[in-house]
Amino acid sequence: MAEYHDISLDVRDGVARITIARPDKYNAFRAATCEELIDAFTTAGWDRTVGVIVLTGAGDKAFCTGGDQSSHEGGYGGRGTIGLPLEELHTVIRDVPKPVIARVNGFAIGGGNVLVTCCDLAIASDRAVFGQVGPKVGSVDPGFGTAYLARVVGEKKAREIWFLCRRYTAEQALAMGLVNAVVPHQELDAEVARWCAEILDLSPTALALAKRAFNADSDSIRGISALGMQAVSLFYETDEAKEGVAAFRAKRKPRFRPPPSDRGQDG
Numbered sequence: 001m002a003e004y005h006d007i008s009l010d011v012r013d014g015v016a017r018i019t020i021a022r023p024d025k026y027n028a029f030r031a032a033t034c035e036e037l038i039d040a041f042t043t044a045g046w047d048r049t050v051g052v053i054v055l056t057g058a059g060d061k062a063f064c065t066g067g068d069q070s071s072h073e074g075g076y077g078g079r080g081t082i083g084l085p086l087e088e089l090h091t092v093i094r095d096v097p098k099p100v101i102a103r104v105n106g107f108a109i110g111g112g113n114v115l116v117t118c119c120d121l122a123i124a125s126d127r128a129v130f131g132q133v134g135p136k137v138g139s140v141d142p143g144f145g146t147a148y149l150a151r152v153v154g155e156k157k158a159r160e161i162w163f164l165c166r167r168y169t170a171e172q173a174l175a176m177g178l179v180n181a182v183v184p185h186q187e188l189d190a191e192v193a194r195w196c197a198e199i200l201d202l203s204p205t206a207l208a209l210a211k212r213a214f215n216a217d218s219d220s221i222r223g224i225s226a227l228g229m230q231a232v233s234l235f236y237e238t239d240e241a242k243e244g245v246a247a248f249r250a251k252r253k254p255r256f257r258p259p260p261s262d263r264g265q266d267g
């Protein structure tokens with residue numbers, strides 16, 4: 001098995017558990033994290049002893065808070081259009097021929113919320129918090145994080161999530177269909193284990209066929225995502241996007257618009 005630094009992969013009793021292990025960064029991902037996640041999903045996905053994959057974050061604070069803003073300087077410095085092979089990560093979660101469950105133990109923000117969206121099922125602790133922050137920090141997921149989110153929670157709700165950048169409780173996430181179940185924090189592992197056990201009793205081939213059938217209808221989003229990433233890489237070069245990252249790091253509100261005095265008479 002490959003040696004990982006940012007994640008861990010544990011395969012036991014038919015369940016592969018993939019954990020993002022950067023709790024000091026609220027399990028934000030950098031390029032290396034994405035590479036390791038892709039490798040772990042590929043390994044677990046094609047391991048015939050594995051019937052279900054669980055994705056989670058280390059510690060009690062966060063599931064994942066998206067791109068690591070401390071390693072983000074107008075691009076993330078790794079492979080892929082924006083320096084993070086995110087298209088591949090989202091795609092491999094969809095392509096592995098077995099159910100993927102998000103075990104949401106805390107914040108699922110930005111790209112973390114996108115991962116929850118891409119997983120087949122999601123079980124949340126009652127302490128979990130969901131939301132998108134892209135327009136606050138000068139970024140946007142132009143593929144599964146927007147277009148597929150709309151299929152999951154509906155067009156109006158998806159637009160609200162992106163246009164207002166609010167935070168949502170686990171109960172609100174359940175009501176909008178972003179997660180399948182919410183349980184008290186201390187019961188999260190037991191609940192995830194129950195769902196895994198039920199899945200492991202079922203025909204793996206039937207599950208693989210069902211997953212591919214569900215995916216077929218939304219697979220065109222893959223192309224939209226690839227195209228959108230090209231646009232996002234250009235966006236990252238702008239002062240507007242850089243201001244978003246700088247403001248997050250400085251823990252201040254971003255200033256995306258010129259002050260009223262600079263706007264001219266019609267501004």
Ligand SMILES: CC(C)(COP(=O)(O)OP(=O)(O)OC[C@H]1O[C@@H](n2cnc3c(N)ncnc32)[C@H](O)[C@@H]1OP(=O)(O)O)[C@@H](O)C(=O)NCCC(=O)NCCSC(=O)c1cc(O)c2ccccc2c1O
Nearest residue numbers: 026028065066067068069070107110111114137139140141
């Ligand atoms: C998670 C939060 C809501 C927590 O807020 P809170 O106020 O409770 O705590 P702090 O803000 O002080 O955070 C605590 C601590 O953690 C660090 N941290 C949190 N998130 C990150 C992060 N993503 N990167 C690096 N560090 C992080 C924070 O700096 C604090 O550390 P201290 O040392 O100062 O204590 C809140 O933190 C939050 O909103 N975080 C998310 C920030 C964010 O901007 N995420 C990335 C968004 S962009 C993205 O994820 C993304 C996803 C995609 O799928 C894309 C696809 C295609 C193109 C682009 C994409 C993209 O950009």
